[in-house]
Amino acid sequence: MSDGEKKMKPIWYFVGLILLAMGGVVFLSGLYTLIFRVQHKTALAELHPDLWWGAIMVIVGIIFFLKNKTGR
Amino acid sequence: MDVLAKSIGLSFVDWLIIAIYFAFVIGIGFYLKRYTKTADDFFLAGRKSTSWVAGLAFLSANLGALELLGMTGNTYKYGMYVAHFYWIGAIPAMIFLGVYMMPFYYSSRIKSVPGYLKLRFDEKTRVLNGFSFAIMTLLVSGINLYAMALVLHTFLGWNWDASMWASALTVALYVTLSGLVSAIFTEIIQFFLIWFGLFLVSVLGIVDIGSIHEIFRRIPEAYSKLWSNSGDPAQNGMAITWAGIVLGLGFVLSFGYWTTDFLVVQRALSARNLRSARNTPILASFFKMAVPFIVILAGLIALVLAKDPKAAFALLQDGGKVNYDSALPLLIARYYPPGLIGLGVTALLAGFMAGQAGNISAFNTVWTYDIYQSVFNKKASPLHLLWMGRMATVAGILVSVVTAYWAKSFPSIMDYMQAIFSWVNAPLFATMLLGMFVRWITPNGAFWGLIAGMGSSFTMFLAVKFSWIQPHLITLSKVTSDMAVNFWRAWWAWLICFVVTIIVSFFTKRKPDFELVGLVKGLTPQTLGQPVPLHRKPEFWAVLSLIIFILLNIYFW
Numbered sequence: 001m002s003d004g005e006k007k008m009k010p011i012w013y014f015v016g017l018i019l020l021a022m023g024g025v026v027f028l029s030g031l032y033t034l035i036f037r038v039q040h041k042t043a044l045a046e047l048h049p050d051l052w053w054g055a056i057m058v059i060v061g062i063i064f065f066l067k068n069k070t071g072r
Numbered sequence: 073m074d075v076l077a078k079s080i081g082l083s084f085v086d087w088l089i090i091a092i093y094f095a096f097v098i099g100i101g102f103y104l105k106r107y108t109k110t111a112d113d114f115f116l117a118g119r120k121s122t123s124w125v126a127g128l129a130f131l132s133a134n135l136g137a138l139e140l141l142g143m144t145g146n147t148y149k150y151g152m153y154v155a156h157f158y159w160i161g162a163i164p165a166m167i168f169l170g171v172y173m174m175p176f177y178y179s180s181r182i183k184s185v186p187g188y189l190k191l192r193f194d195e196k197t198r199v200l201n202g203f204s205f206a207i208m209t210l211l212v213s214g215i216n217l218y219a220m221a222l223v224l225h226t227f228l229g230w231n232w233d234a235s236m237w238a239s240a241l242t243v244a245l246y247v248t249l250s251g252l253v254s255a256i257f258t259e260i261i262q263f264f265l266i267w268f269g270l271f272l273v274s275v276l277g278i279v280d281i282g283s284i285h286e287i288f289r290r291i292p293e294a295y296s297k298l299w300s301n302s303g304d305p306a307q308n309g310m311a312i313t314w315a316g317i318v319l320g321l322g323f324v325l326s327f328g329y330w331t332t333d334f335l336v337v338q339r340a341l342s343a344r345n346l347r348s349a350r351n352t353p354i355l356a357s358f359f360k361m362a363v364p365f366i367v368i369l370a371g372l373i374a375l376v377l378a379k380d381p382k383a384a385f386a387l388l389q390d391g392g393k394v395n396y397d398s399a400l401p402l403l404i405a406r407y408y409p410p411g412l413i414g415l416g417v418t419a420l421l422a423g424f425m426a427g428q429a430g431n432i433s434a435f436n437t438v439w440t441y442d443i444y445q446s447v448f449n450k451k452a453s454p455l456h457l458l459w460m461g462r463m464a465t466v467a468g469i470l471v472s473v474v475t476a477y478w479a480k481s482f483p484s485i486m487d488y489m490q491a492i493f494s495w496v497n498a499p500l501f502a503t504m505l506l507g508m509f510v511r512w513i514t515p516n517g518a519f520w521g522l523i524a525g526m527g528s529s530f531t532m533f534l535a536v537k538f539s540w541i542q543p544h545l546i547t548l549s550k551v552t553s554d555m556a557v558n559f560w561r562a563w564w565a566w567l568i569c570f571v572v573t574i575i576v577s578f579f580t581k582r583k584p585d586f587e588l589v590g591l592v593k594g595l596t597p598q599t600l601g602q603p604v605p606l607h608r609k610p611e612f613w614a615v616l617s618l619i620i621f622i623l624l625n626i627y628f629w
Contacts, residue, residue, distance in 0.1 A: 009103075011125055011260050011261075015260060015261060018264075022089050022093075022265075022418070025085055025092070026085075029085045043406050044276055044279060044280055045409060047276075050409050050410075050411045053272055057268055
């Protein structure tokens, strides 16, 4: 890799992006279920695991993304 | 099967998540291509990885979806005994690699494990191991591909050919573009997807049943023990004694795999310096010890639910037999709503594809350096080798696809997976151990020892398979199982290789000491490097890992 070339983004940047993207989809899907009172037939559906698990993924994704976006 | 396929059918959000994964891995392949210009970039990720990157890739290269499904099912069948694969069957070997063996691998600047054999012994030993590793890797890669298509077809109802070709072509594309670096990137993404995609099964299972204590209360006592019933093989589900576990799994198979299999060692060789390379397997050992929190817990949860009539949970039946591999997909179907289902399926897909990429990136390196350059074109330029690496990737994927179709015609080939490792890796560990720590071991000793070890392992396999001998002759026990035979066969193959290598070395010519500097203990000056604080030393983390490993074994004794 030559010095003049743009520095390669670290893997953690991509980990942040993919967790953010997937967590966002899972979270929004959970939010939709909550707002429109969609009944899923899964066990423990009343705990809305998609909502809080998606939110955790989004938070972790944002942390990874922001800490590594400068490509250190 | 059809009932299950309908019950975990995918919705739009699930497909969206799968599409995001495919777009990401292909996008990463194109992004990294501009940084992949030399053979070192392609085959060794430019030797720039930190210990964290190399460590997670080191672990993930081994953490395939087939293993996750299989080990969860095995836990349902055997209980906590399966944790032996993650603890005694991995941790001591990973620590040994980091503390004692890595300095020889890394400091000799080799590009592959067969490359070390050439420096320490000679060309013929290198080519022998190069060919056996290449054949083993492609076989395993093809069987994995077949298994992936089978799982997707069985649990999701996907078309067999389409799912196999889609994943094979995706892996071929991103590994051809940027080699090991893209394989490592996807392995790390896989690590996170597996934890986020599958750990929630254990969390929800614990909530569903009440607590971890309640799970252990509701399983048979023998299922919650690691060692206390290992004195008598009739008392545990695996029908094996502690000696078989320690010698076969804990010593030979584990050390043979973790310290000599180029698929994992290649990740450590991509580290940016010796300390990072030594830390690679040691850091990975902490995460390896944590994997049972997904697979073992999920298996025990499935067991508890299956025993509770109110839970309405039962594993699938396949031709009158219980399909233990269905435990994890059924738990996903039980707990995951749309969106999370897509995440769980993507985690399994990522496991399959990253495993495929790992096999192919190890194969293309061994093919290019240890077979092509060594046998066919000794004067190949670095640029030509880079081109050959890319061609080997495409050819490797095609051979894997052919192997997958072969496996489809003969499904019993799946039973040979474990056996393949004991043919190649178990004797190789004896060769490496003697080569690195005993200076008078000769090139001919190593070569004939390897031939004897591999040949005897293969012969024992055929002898049991075709009933030429009774299995108890190998396991030294009246009660036995396929797994016990596997463990003991590995032990005998190791011992035969070890003894033959020593005997032949007594009568053949050794290499002069000056040619072995940097390759053998006692002839290698210790490289102290920059002084670092205690918490950055590999030895510090190795001791910590060992303490946790011992405590886990005592707790579940």
